[in-house]
Amino acid sequence: MTTVEVFAPPEVVIRARATVGEGPVFDRRSGGLCWVDIDNGLLFENDLTTGEQIVSSMPTLLGAAAPRLNNRGFAVAVEGGFGLFVDGELQLVDPVLPESYRRMNDAKCDSQGRLWAGSTHKEFVPGVGALHRWDGRAESTVMASGFSLPNGLGWNADDTVMYLADSMTHQLLKADYRCGEEDLGEFTQLCEVSPGLPDGLAVDMDGCVWLAVWGGYAVHRYDSTGRLIGRVPMPVEKPSSCAFADDGTLYITSxxxxxxxxxxxxxxxxxxxxALSTTTRGVPVHAFAG
Incomplete structure (x- = not known):
């Protein structure tokens, strides 16, 4: 039987009442923690040293924001598709979701700086969800489909495995991944997550996945075979996502x-x-190169 490590409860570092806090990511340009409130279209930029917070509002649902590598602003996954948010202005560049019943959800950049995002039916109709990839220079590409609520995503340190949560089916999925190539392997179940729904995730350098469990009062740590090896008890019912800082601290939205x-x-x-102190390090999350 696998021993499950129970971590100490994390400390609160940003007191907020986000409706759906999501998408934590560190901005290498400023060193700050960025995250969103999906339902309210809010982007937060937090200086964890000084406590300063910049809040930007967008006139749409905001699934996730990715800092840009060589330009100002952020690449964003929003209700209608992919866009750029620069100097307080939102430009919808790739309106790939024109239907009012669909929206973008969680998103993250791969090692080549391309933004991957999951789209979903607003009522989470099975099979309508898809996984999209956008480089900012051409129209986005659907890389996989048939999901209900594609959610947290990430890659292992070797760039050979991609992880994806399909929340409403209670599945944490994985697929073979070849960086820089157009093909993506078929997603298969790594493990089932219940009670609660698998939500946002982060991957560590030890090959493990840290997964926020919506409705489960916990963040789980799974090894590469899908075994539950760690549990972080949370003081809130709906942890939603997580991201590593360079020092190995895991930041958790709710x-x-x-x-x-x-x-x-x-x-x-x-x-x-x-925030939770860990003894590991996260696989680096890259900025948007477009």
């Missing part, structure tokens, strides 16, 4: 969506951002 007033009295930190 949500307050769907919680009653009574729930919020019991979970006053719902929608906040937390």
């Amino acid at each position: 949500a307050s969506a769907g919680l009653s007033e009574a729930d919020l009295l019991q979970q006053p930190l719902a929608g906040s951002v937390f």
Whole structure:
């Protein structure tokens, strides 16, 4: 039987009441932590040293934002597709989701600086979700389809495996990945996650996946075979995603969506951002090269 390491509860570092806090990523340009509130179209840029916070608002649902490598602003996955957010202005560059019932969800850049994002039906209709890839220079490409709610995604340190959560089917998936090539292997189940829904994730240099479990009051750590080897107890019901800082600290976003007033009295930190010290390091998450 595999021993499951139980970590100490994380500390709150950003007190907030985000509806759906998501998409944490570090901006190499500033050193700050960026994250979003999907439902409210908000982008947060936090200086964790000074406590300064910059909040930007967009007139649309905001699935995720990726810092740009050589330019100002961010590449964003929004309700209608992919765009750029620069100097407070949103430009929808690739309107790949014209239907009002679809939206982009979580997104992350690969080692070549291309933005991958999952799209979903707003009612999470099975099979409608897809995985898209956008380089900023041409129209995006659908790389895989048939999902319900494609969510947290990432790659191992060798760039040979891609991970993807399909939340509504309770699955953490994996596929063979060849960096720089056009083909992507078929996604297969790495493990089933229940109770709760698999949400955002981060991959560490030891080959393990740290997965926020929405509705599960926890972040799980799985090894490369899908075995649960670690559990981070959370003071909130809906941890939503996580990202590593360079020093190995894991930052965890959360949500307050769907919680009653009574729930919020019991979970006053719902929608906040937390930090956990670990003994590992995260696989680097890259900036958008487009």
